[in-house]
Amino acid sequence: MKQDWIKPGKTIGILGGGQLGRMMALSAREMGYRVAVLEPGPDSPCGQVADVQVEAAYNDLAGAEKLAELCDILTYEFENIDANTATWLEQQMYLPQGSDLLSITQDRIQEKRAIASFGVPVVPYQPVETYVHLQEAAEDLGLPAVLKTTRGGYDGKGQRVIRAAAELEAAWEEMQDKGPFVLESWISFEKEISVIVTRSVHGELSVFPVAENIHKNNILHKTIVPARITKETEKEAEKLAEHLAMSFNLIGTLAVEMFLGQDGKLYVNELAPRPHNSGHYTINACATSQFEQHIRAVCGWPLGSTELLKPVVMVNILGEHMEKVMEHVRDIKGAHLHLYGKAEARTGRKMGHVNVLAETTEEALKEVNDSPIWSSEESMRRITTGGN
Ligand SMILES: Nc1ncnc2c1ncn2[C@@H]1O[C@H](COP(=O)(O)OP(=O)(O)O)[C@@H](O)[C@H]1O
Ligand SMILES: [Mg+2]
Structure with a gap:
């Protein structure tokens, strides 16, 4: 089904009701679209801000059919959509992103093989x-x-x-x-970085500024932009992301997670064919957010500018941080708070994030480090519960 301009006023269907869907939906609404979401759980982060939530499992074709009736275009917010559902929907509906990249990134081995086949190093x-x-x-x-x-x-x-x-x-x-x-x-990397690249149905390509990522307990904790890397590494990372986007015939958004090895070389760790946690900084710090860019790309708009307006540090708010957020976020200079509407604040669960804008990343980092919200990290118990 080929269509390349989905006009505002039409309905965008989102597979998956998590925070990425929520932020996509918010951008879509700002751009004049209606939103329907397919998600099994009631009162989902995306369902709360969508016009309609179809409550059904991702592999329930009756649910998918219902979503198809409501929507003019389909996108997804996470890659673990049942492949049969995605293929079925691709046949029934307009899914400009297709389902090939989705199925490749569902499987780490297929993903690594594909990346390596394009001449890009993996671990x-x-x-x-x-x-x-x-x-x-x-x-x-x-x-x-x-x-x-x-x-x-x-x-x-x-x-x-x-x-x-x-x-x-x-x-x-x-x-x-x-x-x-x-x-x-196991790579003893110098740094972890990521690049978000977007390609529209018309073939226009854009790359967001390279992000430096710091994980704690394997969960993204902070994203720092501009990344504290050399100009050469920055150029190389952008080139690599663009090369992957072109090689995969990307339509929509691709997040490329990389390790910068101690040898100075870049290795791709994993891919996500959708907006990504390490791109949340774009909401307040770039001319266009990764979510708006994604909607532009799939609906056939010209892409927006990815210019970084100000240095930024994004910090995730997990369940264990929630109590302190209300009291202390106002003390962080330059902070923009985003919460996802999740009722239960379990340990390790992503509840929201804060984008801290400042004149330099050092200043933004100081604001974050001085805040008591994240100060008890070291004593955090091993994560036993969690989930999106
Ligand atoms: N081979 C590796 N060497 C060093 N660190 C790794 C390696 N694989 C994963 N990690 C660490 O664990 C984090 C999460 O792993 P990742 O493969 O990205 O899985 P996911 O994000 O799907 O949980 C990475 O961002 C990195 O910090
Ligand atoms: Mg990862």
């Missing part, structure tokens, strides 16, 4: 399906390494770091039901 890895594979892969790659489920992982879930051969058996015991896996060399 050394081996597929693992049995304990013997694990032993062999550990032997070949060396330790430490990280065992990751090929499907369904996010925020460090479905991952187990293996530091020494003596841990192999325990790691397998713990993980074996969740396979297949990939074993990856």
Whole structure:
């Protein structure tokens, strides 16, 4: 189904009702669209701001059919949409992003193979399906390494770091039901960075400023922009993201997570075919947000400027930070608060984020570091609950 200009007033359907869908929906509404969302849980972050929520599982074709009746165009906010549903919807409806990139990024091995096939470096890895594979892969790659489920992982879930051969058996015991896996060399990286690239249905390409990311407990904690990297690395990261976008024939948004190795080289860690947590800074710090850009791209608008208006630090608000937010956020100079409307503040659950704008990233970082909101991080208990 080919259509390249979806006029304001039409209805955009979003698969998935989380915070990314919510922020997409808010941008869509600002641009004059109506929004419908498919999400099994009631009162979802996206459902709260959409015109309609179809409450159905992602693999429930009756639900998908209902969504299809309501919408003129379809997009998705997360990549773990059931592939059958996505294929079915692609046939029934206008899904300009297609479902190919979706299915590739659903599987870490397919994703790594595709990236490598375009000449882009990935961290050394081996597929693992049995304990013997694990032993062999550990032997070949060396330790430490990280065992990751090929499907369904996010925020460090479905991952187990293996530091020494003596841990192999325990790691397998713990993980074996969740396979297949990939074993990856553990990189002692210099920095983690990411680039968000957008390509419209007309083939116009845009790249947002490179972001420097700091994770805690495998969950994104802070994004710093401009990233504190050399001009050459910045150019290389942008080039790489553009190259991947072109190679995949991207339509919509692609987030490219990279490690900057101690050798100064960039390795792609993973891809997300949608707006990304490390792009939330764009909402307040760029001329166009990643969400507006995404809507522009799929609905056939010219893309907006990705110019950085001011240095920024984005900090995530997790469940354990919520109590202090109300009291202390007002003391952070230059802070813009975004909350996702989630009722239950579980430990490790993403509840919102703050964008802190300042004249320099040092100033913004000082504001964040001086705030008591995130100060008890070190004493944080191991995350046992969580989820989107
Ligand atoms: N091979 C690796 N070497 C070093 N750190 C890693 C490696 N793989 C993952 N990590 C750390 O864990 C975080 C989450 O892993 P990632 O593969 O991005 O999974 P997800 O974001 O889907 O949970 C990364 O951002 C990085 O901080
Ligand atoms: Mg990641």
